[in-house]
Amino acid sequence: MVVPFYDVYVAQEEQMLQFIESYPPEFLAFFGGMAAINTPAGFLNSQLTTLPVVFGIFAVLAGSALLARDEESGRLDLILAHPVSRLALFGGRLAAFVAANIAILTVCWLGFCIPLSGSSMDVSWGQMALPFVSTFAVVLVFGTIALLLSMVLSSRRRAAAAAGAVMVAGFFLSGMANLNADLKPIARALPYEYFQGGYAISGLNLVWFGGLMAVSALFAALAGWRFQRRDIRVGGEGNLGLARPAFLSRLRRASL
Amino acid sequence: MARLIYKIAPVTDTPAIVVRRLTKSYGPVEALRGLDLDVQRGDIFGFLGPNGAGKTTTIRCLLDLIRPDGGTARVLGLDPQADPVAVRARVGYLPGELHLEDNLTGRKILRYFSALRKRKVEWGIVHSLAERLHLDLDRPVKNLSKGNKQKIGLVQALMHRPGLLLLDEPTSGLDPLVQQEVLALIREAKADGTTVFFCSHIMSEVEAVAERVGIIRQGRLVEVADTAALIDRALHHVKVRFQAPADGNALDGVPGVTVLAHDDAQNFTLQVEGEMDGLIKALAAFPVISLETTRPTLEDVFLAYYQADDVAAEDT
Numbered sequence: 001m002v003v004p005f006y007d008v009y010v011a012q013e014e015q016m017l018q019f020i021e022s023y024p025p026e027f028l029a030f031f032g033g034m035a036a037i038n039t040p041a042g043f044l045n046s047q048l049t050t051l052p053v054v055f056g057i058f059a060v061l062a063g064s065a066l067l068a069r070d071e072e073s074g075r076l077d078l079i080l081a082h083p084v085s086r087l088a089l090f091g092g093r094l095a096a097f098v099a100a101n102i103a104i105l106t107v108c109w110l111g112f113c114i115p116l117s118g119s120s121m122d123v124s125w126g127q128m129a130l131p132f133v134s135t136f137a138v139v140l141v142f143g144t145i146a147l148l149l150s151m152v153l154s155s156r157r158r159a160a161a162a163a164g165a166v167m168v169a170g171f172f173l174s175g176m177a178n179l180n181a182d183l184k185p186i187a188r189a190l191p192y193e194y195f196q197g198g199y200a201i202s203g204l205n206l207v208w209f210g211g212l213m214a215v216s217a218l219f220a221a222l223a224g225w226r227f228q229r230r231d232i233r234v235g236g237e238g239n240l241g242l243a244r245p246a247f248l249s250r251l252r253r254a255s256l
Numbered sequence: 257m258a259r260l261i262y263k264i265a266p267v268t269d270t271p272a273i274v275v276r277r278l279t280k281s282y283g284p285v286e287a288l289r290g291l292d293l294d295v296q297r298g299d300i301f302g303f304l305g306p307n308g309a310g311k312t313t314t315i316r317c318l319l320d321l322i323r324p325d326g327g328t329a330r331v332l333g334l335d336p337q338a339d340p341v342a343v344r345a346r347v348g349y350l351p352g353e354l355h356l357e358d359n360l361t362g363r364k365i366l367r368y369f370s371a372l373r374k375r376k377v378e379w380g381i382v383h384s385l386a387e388r389l390h391l392d393l394d395r396p397v398k399n400l401s402k403g404n405k406q407k408i409g410l411v412q413a414l415m416h417r418p419g420l421l422l423l424d425e426p427t428s429g430l431d432p433l434v435q436q437e438v439l440a441l442i443r444e445a446k447a448d449g450t451t452v453f454f455c456s457h458i459m460s461e462v463e464a465v466a467e468r469v470g471i472i473r474q475g476r477l478v479e480v481a482d483t484a485a486l487i488d489r490a491l492h493h494v495k496v497r498f499q500a501p502a503d504g505n506a507l508d509g510v511p512g513v514t515v516l517a518h519d520d521a522q523n524f525t526l527q528v529e530g531e532m533d534g535l536i537k538a539l540a541a542f543p544v545i546s547l548e549t550t551r552p553t554l555e556d557v558f559l560a561y562y563q564a565d566d567v568a569a570e571d572t
Contacts, residue, residue: 074355082372083345231322
């Protein structure tokens with residue numbers, strides 16, 4: 001729908017601009033301004049702003065459930081009683097998670113590309129892929145945060161809620177930072193700030209992309225490290241709380 | 257009915273399970289407090305204890321599902337923490353709380369587990385086990401009763417012909433006929449060299465199949481013995497009816513014998529600890545009309561351990 005809508009926009013640009021200008025300037029600033037909306041990059045940017053949040057919801061839910069779902073349901077106990085290492089299981093699930101995200105974004109990318117042939121939008125399929133590559137990098141960070149938290153917090157739901165909060169906070173802070181420059185440093189600490197949106201068709205920021213992928217790799221590595229070392233939970237036996245130093249456990253037992 | 261032939265995959269000639277000073281705590285709760293345990297290869301070993309005694313924790317340590325705080329464990333000569341995959345390749349495990357993917361059929365679940373074992377499972381064995389346990393492999397798990405889910409758990413534990421079976425409440429939820437079939441499968445596994453380590457609350461089934469039993473209490477092993485010897489060591493109750501009034505004091509003096517009650521000088525109820533030989537010889541001096549002994553069960557032994565501990569706890 002987005003690509004055909006560009007042709008409608010171009011055909012009625014004057015009326016559209018008047019319509020857009022009727023919005024409060026703060027609202028337009030929140031979404032990065034509409035100065036370049038008459039260009040394919042600017043138009044796509046206005047339409048793809050929420051893409052990382054939409055796909056991020058899947059990434060957060062899937063990332064938090066990647067291992068914790070089977071663990072909470074008691075199935076992981078039986079799976080890991082078979083000759084498969086924790087590292088192999090973790091790696092396999094992570095690969096499936098990455099593949100699922102790529103598959104979903106690829107379908108979405110194709111949905112944008114197929115109407116291009118009949119559109120006045122002068123964008124190649126390769127260029128059109130770049131906003132989705134940027135989305136993938138951001139979404140992967142959200143997913144791996146959720147995965148890491150699911151290895152640390154006491155429940156999958158808490159992990160999803162915390163990772164979801166990071167995602168939503170990033171979205172709003174990035175928008176608010178366009179209105180209040182003081183918020184920019186905080187927004188820069190969150191992944192959403194490094195989403196290029198439609199402007200990616202002019203060239204992917206490889207530093208941002210590489211940085212996001214590196215952060216994802218770090219979170220995934222930490223999650224894998226934690227999964228390798230901790231107990232597999234079963235109903236009624238302990239929890240996934242952060243490791244408590246042994247002397248604290250001894251002190252607590254002594255006090256009981 | 258096909259009899260299953262089990263392959264044995266010995267790594268070394270060491271015992272199947274060796275546990276030394278194993279400790280494990282969950283926060284303030286000490287689940288294992290220096291557990292020592294040896295299970296010889298080819299044995300059927302019954303591991304007894306009430307809920308929370310540390311049975312499941314022991315099994316999960318042996319499979320490296322949880323990491324002990326201290327001590328060592330060896331399974332078929334292998335260190336579960338250093339080489340968990342090799343241990344699990346040789347072990348069949350049935351958890352006490354079995355959870356399976358609801359939307360899959362038994363067949364698909366077993367194919368998945370077979371894939372985890374690099375398809376080293378002979379599908380003929382799966383079908384044979386399913387037939388013996390009256391398990392329909394093509395029904396979705398969500399439509400199965402607890403007992404039928406348990407059968408899938410049993411098949412996945414047995415299907416790769418493991419060298420060691422770790423079974424946590426293997427007959428839970430099964431009807432009596434299938435329970436008997438499961439005990440037969442355990443005996444067959446043992447006959448073919450598989451070591452069986454199983455936890456159960458059903459003392460009669462432990463007594464029926466286990467050659468040795470270990471009793472665990474609050475994370476410590478309080479007794480390990482041959483099942484028969486343990487029962488023989490337990491207290492027997494004997495009812496004696498004499499032809500003529502007899503002197504109860506003569507029986508009271510027999511080593512290991514306590515007179516519990518006598519309705520009159522002809523009917524006595526005695527408690528005998530250990531062998532009956534002393535009592536039989538003492539009774540030979542009297543004309544006896546009838547002699548009735550009640551053989552203690554493993555349950556009596558188990559309860560005696562825990563009641564003795566409870567009394568000791570109350571005294572302190």
